[in-house]
Amino acid sequence: MARAYDVVAIEKKWQRRWADEGTYEVDVDDPRPPWYVLSMYPYPSGPAHMGHVRNYTFGDLLVRHRTMLGHAVLSPFGFDSFGLPAENAAIKTGTHPRIFTDARIAELKASVISLGAVYDWRREIRSHDPSYIKWNQVIFTSLLEAGLAYRATAPVNWCPGCQTVLANEQVLPDGTCERSGDLVIQRDLEQWFFRITDYADELLADLDELDWPERVKTMQRNWIGRSEGAEMDLAVVGQNLVDGEPLVLTVFTTRPDTSFGMTYAVVAPEHPLVDVLTTDEHRHQVDDVLSRAAISSEIERTAEGGGEAAKRGAFTGSYVRNPFTGQPVPVYVADYVLMGYGTGAIMAVPAEDARDWNFAKAYGLPFVRTVRPPEGWEEHGGPDGGPGGAYTGPGEKINSDWLNGLDIPEAKAKAIDWLEAEGIGVRKVNYRLRDWLVSRQRFWGCPIPVVYCPDHGIVPVPFDQLPVLAPDDVEFLPTGESPLATNEAFLNTTCPIDGGPAIRETDTMDTFVDSSWYFLRFCDPWNEDRPFDQDKVRHWMPVDQYIGGIEHAILHLLYARFYTKALADLGFAPEGLREPFDSLFTQGMIRMDGHKMSKSRGNLVAPSKYIETVGADALRLFHLFVGPPADDVDWTEQTDSVIDGCGRFLDRVWRLATGTDGNTPLRDGELTPEDMAVRRKTHLLIDKVTRDYERWSYNTAVAECMGFVNVLQPYVRGGGHAEVAAEAIDTLLLLLAPMTPHVTAEAWELRHGDHIHLRPWPLADPALAVVEQVTLVVQVNGKVRDRIEVSPDIGAEEAERLALESPRIVETLDGQAPKRVISRPPKLVNLVV
């Protein structure tokens, strides 16, 4: 597509200037008020893809807009440079992950710059830099000393063929290894955890204060999953005694009020009592369930089995007594109960729990309703209007002896009081949130700085020996096994306490650890004495605006919040810093063929072909114009022509700004009514676009600018007033500057000689930003029957009078008097007859 100006040359020129002049480098001594804008730092997967472009377009727009508003804007950039893809590439090609990663970083950095996004590159962070590794490890040892890091066993995906641990991503949907095709099994390993559950209540409570999208906060609340309920002991019926004590099965329930409806109990396949509970005649079926659970992921296990349901559970042969009814109920083992939640055992109440209902149906188990369902529930309360199943809504307690007649909250409280009085149960708050498993059996990550001494056990590597770095002379096996685990030189070390032989930890940290504090390091990336200086962090933090993909709604954002709180408690971060990100914006994804555009799906579209032709400005404008930033974008065969359309719009702006749009001379002298109309439109535009910027409605801001050009172009061609045209064009350039920084900078320089991005954001003159006439809609019974041009400050009675006098309304009413008149000046009058 031929363009009105030399796009590539102009964009290169300004990118060089912003870098050379350090336009966007800021320090704590800057007199302007600080503002911290951060786009989530990327995993360097090669040249930027469209998701990056979208992310950095929004971020860069904010940096430039805030700068024009007079702030010292901290805009850093870095790379989340540890991770699986580099290790996989090493296994495939033999290239060291560092060589591979540094090359990808160079590509990504170049394409980010070519987008015209501006950063304080002096502050660049790479999580695989030894300096970052060092402070990452210092923080780890502090967490360990504070008791916030600990070791425990946890299952991993184990590929018997590769003899290695697999990431979930490497396990195919059918449960086999993507590399070898072997069936993946679950295997227990000793691993490192961070005690995020210590912060569960604070993580939950502090969400209320954050200026985050409601849906993200909701997802986090649900993820933390605080539920109040009870733990109770169910006596196992019969001869089972352990060390002379009667055997009890402890269950957790959020619905103690439904206890009278317990018709069976379920233990998780991993439950320690499974073996004791299982009688010989049922052992075969139970073992079947156990072995199936061992090879299933959690999602498969909790998914509805449908016809498979019969294979997912088995009767153990044992019974427990329902303490409320005194009746024995059978104990099943089933994979829909997870060992990691509650006590790993449940009382099953099919009438009031959907999963219990499905299981009970499949196994022919009885149900007893303890909450009266709504009228007609049994006939058509179910999906598609069929018979109702489990009823989980509110209602009156029934079939529950001394709880009958109460509502659910009352019955809950009374049931727990009774359990506590009887000494068989306690009130208990439970969280769905589990501690954070940070161990990874991989090479390309931050080594966990710990050694194992035969005499002293777990010993953190002392400060003066940090960072612990992985050796370079390693071989990557096609099985995917981490070379750290077998590297004798790395493995064998000495104990920091007694100097005797010791073994190094070979696990590395989850890359989410790296990304949990990088925003703090950005405040002070040069610090050689500590992770960051408290005063500098106090100056910039919390991040005023954080921007990233909705896919990070839970994990990354929750971990970063936890880390910030823990770092403050450990004394690294300022005491009062409890939250890292004041305001969060989650952009939508780019979709192609109905799926998220991602490298793993192989459906990436490279931005370079656009940057080299229509230019970065047009591509940025497209991303801003295509729809609301929070919505997903569908990349289709029509997208290219929309991007071209954005380029065409910039051409029109260029021709207007450079006076190359026809040769009609402009006027001087008195302003005509038409000139005044253009002035008013200019100031209304400032008002509208400013408000759109504030509410992240860039698509309508762009549309408004396009509409303005549609007015301005004929005005200038028709020989408009020189000063009015100049004001209009300058305003347009200023409003567009954060969106399309190159073309506006060049045009502004040609017009005024200075730098548009250092100019203040325009202000609307309230006397000019006024609408002169609005359309009053007149409806009869809600249908539009006339439109009348009125003054915007018309009163209700005047509007009603005008409506009733309108000839078209007189005709429509045909002599009837309206029964009711709704007058909402200046927009609408509705006559109800």
Place this chain on the structure above:
RNA sequence: GCCCGGGUGGCGGAAUGGCAGACGCGAUGGACUCAAAAUCCAUUGUCCGAAAGGGCGUGCGGGUUCGAGUCCCGCCCCGGGCACCA
């Protein structure tokens, strides 16, 4: 399965409970041109009508309201996350 979103012309989308479809893409017709490109002008939800005008229309079914794309209830379909991709 659980949690969170979304569904409006041919397409992307706009619309503090008040004119549904701004703006753009595409399409059609026209101007300019030897011709094309570029540019500019006009039309463009759908049905009836020559027109004026009217009927219908925001995934489906109900409800609240003078008035519903917007609020409530119940569905259907599509997407994201589900703890080792980041």
